[in-house]
Amino acid sequence: MKGKLYLLRVLQYAFLLSCFILAVFPFFWMVVGATNTAVDIIKGKISFGNQLIPNLNRLFSDYDVTGIFWNSCKISLLTVLGQLLFSSMAGYGFELFSSKTRERIYGVVLLTMMVPFAALMIPLFRLIVSFNLLDNHAGLILTSLVSVFLVFFFRQSFKSFPKEIIQAARVDGAGEFRIFCSIVVPAMKATYAAAAIYAFMTSWNSYMWPLIVLQSNEQKTMQLLISTLSSAYFPEYGVIMTAIIISTLPMICIFFSLQKHFIHGITGSLKQ
Amino acid sequence: MRRWLPLFLVLLLLLTILGTTVFAAEKSGKITIWAWDPNFNIPVMAEAKARYQKVHPKVEIEIVDMAKADVEQKLNTVLASGAREGLPDIVLIEDYNAQKYLQAYPGAFADLTKKINYKDFAEYKTELMTLKRKIYGVPFDSGVSALFYRKDILAEAGFKPSDLNNITWDRFIEIGKIVKEKTGVAMVGFDTADGGTMRIMMQSAGQWYFDAKGDPHIVKNDAIREAFLTYKKLVDSGITKTTSGWNEWVAAFNKGETATVLTGCWIIGSIKAEASQAGLWAVAPTPRLNLKTSVNYSNLGGSSWYITAKSRNRQVAEDFLNATFAADRDLYQKILVEQGAIGSYLPSQNGPAYTEADPFFDGQKVYADFAAWMREIPPVNYGLFTYEADSAMMTVMPDYLAGKINLETALKRAEDQLKNQIAF
């Protein structure tokens, strides 16, 4: 019996470890790639080379990477803030002050998740032009201030929030918006952390819409830069890998710092 | 004092007029240019910009570097939305797409018939940008096709350079078999999703997927039938090395795994990227099909510069292109040497860079060859639906090559798919 259990454990670890290696290996390779030349990478070399500095030099001398990185940061941070605020407010509104009309609206809102973005691009572009926001980061941020997925996510989370606390605050004479800001939000920190990771992920990696809205070199984002780099007849893979590492770092940092909350946050939203 | 005032005003007015005329002579304003490929078109344009700005320092030029698909996506979105804003002044358009954009977005591009001396450009290029007798755009690089081959490998199999001159595809396959047998090296790289070779074959016979009226012309098209048969012979002969995607295909000849490369001349940069193979390469004209109409010259790819009609600085943009790509012979020498870019501006082709022997090709004057072949390319109207047709061809190709369907069925299916795709 003991031996059987032992064997099971070993199998379990072996399974987990192989999943882990499979998941992490491409990252390892990416780092190796950044230290090699394009020809070496194409030929399939998987040991560290000495090209990191030349690759970095090439990247930073050909493109304003600092500026582009900052653009990405600015857009993502503002988008995340907006999405957290407006989506959580909406989720709260739908959950705590429900009515027949609003439930119907909620259904329609959820349906919009299913429309592919490509179908909306042209009318959306027309709108941005009429607002005079072309080639402007505001054009990107404004259109993504609300995420339907997050409205849904927040509403699910608020379901588990103890309503008595809100009642008590009302009796104390607190206004509804103040209750939301100073009682509900702090209590749901984990949910916000989870939502922040999700929002940051989508905003940081978004590509098609920034491509359409942004026009000049100064406004570009990291994803657009990487796409440009990979489009050459003969792509400089070492340089591309270096750029990719730079663009992945913030994602990994944010996930590492918020990951504890992430799991708890999702847990909260999934309680019924 | 009061008496002087009118005089003073008149003087001021005169000065202003004088000032503006002086300024008008001096070009100024900002133009934006969209293009793709940071190793090719972008540095070429940067060179043109630097040369122009030496003469006109007040003109600001921004070159926006994007992926090719991205340029096309942006251009379509902005044009379709009908917005006046958001377009560049100059945009690079691939020749296969030119007629499509010109006809789908009437009035979007500037008519340059009277602004550019088109006699200076290769005929087949201007043909592509002509719509209802008006000519749009300034021709840029040529995709004149060529057979690049490894002299050393072919010599090992017993072939002299003259054995590869002006051959047919059948001869090419025969040579390939011997090369494969004697050296073990594959003759040519082959990508299952790539329609490039098909286009080279068609144009060498002066044919395209469409007839003169613009209707699909596949089942009864000699050149396409012959091309399909040749494709199958190529694959069945076992002389190809299968690759998937661009990088693998490039890697195959960089690693010396194929004896030849058959594509547009713009590939030269990628061939030269493998410095260890210097001196081993040579170039011959493209093989021709088994048809009387087929010649040993063809084309793959190539693109041209277009000015948008609503450009705020249209005159500056026109002047810029006229002074650089339609006049500056030295510019063409420079980009030939640095980027391997072969322009279709004929007067540039007796310049020094074109007549020089290239040590990478063991002293062969490859650029002079390209220039000579370029004049012989049969002009073809690519029409509106090259990509739809390409997709229809290559969708049936795997089944045809595997022997699951015969030629008639394959062509019929392709034509049906194409007809459906281009319905309006």
Added chain:
Amino acid sequence: MAEKLPPLTLSSLDKKRRKVSFNNRYGWFFISFCLILLALFMLYPIISSLIMSTFSSRGMISRYVGLGNYKRLLHDTVFLQALKNTLLFFIIQMPIMLFLALMIATLLNNKAIKFRGVFRTGIFLPAVTSLVTYATLFKMMFSLEGFVNRFLMTTHLISDPIPWLVDPFWARITVMIALTWRWTGYNMVFYLSGLQNIPDELYEAAKIDGANALQQLGRITVPLLKPIILFTAVTSTIGTLQLFDEPTSFASGGVTAATIGPGNSLLTMSVYIYNLCFKYMPNFGYAATVAYVIVILVAILAFVQFKLAGDRR
């Protein structure tokens, strides 16, 4: 609720009305920003593209066709192939991925396993990578002489290289592997959070009753996780039917590529939409029609999934 007794029936009615208006006032207030933004940036484009779907166009030149675009779909072999490819991914890849995610999550929920945090982070990591990154990596790894084939050949698992991206069948397999790699960890996190709500005592009791691991999974985990499984299934359905990134980046045959994967084996509906807009003669009306086919399909599939899960709504 601690409410005082109403002194009069009239005022109680009044109170009820007041409560409704209170509810409405704040209800509308909280959702107003969201609704204004969505109306502008979602509803307007949706209506606009619905109108567009009744036109057939060549760039700026368009013609009213009513429902003609929907009729055209039925005879469009390329569309039918795209539909078939997309549904293949949905039927084969999605269940495998969700099952794998559930397996890993159950293991990582076991407190006897060490380094759970490390495993969890590592396996989630693929979900945070950008598309370009992983497309580039996978294309190189799965090339004919790429890392995967060399590995399989040196370990003598295969004798000839597998034509990963060259053969229509293997091309689909490659994309399925890539999709699974990228999204398993993401779904795992949802299961993991759900599992934390299931009390350990349930499993203890099951063990005493002699239930093995598989029975525990079937009798406790799956039924209790049903809402979450439903959630991941619906979001994955949306993702799969809108599949765009992987096919386009894995199939690119360079500047002269003609099909999406060998013989168009990787063409999905979203890619077809893209091609109709940007690669072919731009027909935005027809493209919008294909987009609404996706919407209808997602709605049907999601409805079926809700029914299968026995959801009350």
